[in-house]
Amino acid sequence: MAKKYDVAGIGNALVDIEFTVQEQFFLDNQVEKGMMTLVDEERQNALMQVINTEEAKKQCGGSAANSVIAVSQFGGRSFYSCKVADDALGRFFVEDMKESGVDHNLNVQQLEKGITGKCLVMVTPDAERTMNTFLGITQDYSVSDVSEAAIKDAKYLYMEGYLVTSPNGKEAMLHAKRVAEAAGTKVR
Secondary structure, three states, X not given: OOOOEEEEEXXXXXXXXXXXXXXXXXXXXXXXXXXXXXXXXXXXXXXXXXXXXXXXXXXXXXXXXXXXXXXXXXXXXXXXXXXXXXXXXXXXXHHHHHHOOOEEOOOHHHOEOOOOEEEEEEEOOOOOEEEEEEXXXXXXXXXXXXXXXXXXXXXXXEEOHHHHHXXXXXXXXXXXXXXXXXXXXXXX
């Protein structure tokens, strides 16, 4: 029997906010260049106060989101199980997923209160990326956010490794893996 999706993914949903900075930005703001650093909300807000968000580029992000979007862009069918908040960036994420042709578990009318995770992607003239990430509500991703139906109806399950950093995320990964294996969905 043919499956609806080529890939179903689970992971941390983030909105990437990309902007260009000069080397001095890192010195002035105590940011370690070339690293992905998890930060708290206060630290990320402080950085956002000193960047020109008008010129920043926004798009869906997170490892698994990037992968399922790539599947869609190459002509495949993909699904993404994730968690965003009922805020402007959460609604942006839902719309960007739709525009990318990726089905998902998000219902704008049922999003929880909170803050959508975001990653500040600072790009220097030498094209190196430095990321400061605040996970927001996605750090609460759990078994209840996993779309079993999509996993069962996919050829492959792609699980983002960063989910293991939280007990709920790890439990969700193990649950998704069991669902996939029972349905004959390959796990990668």
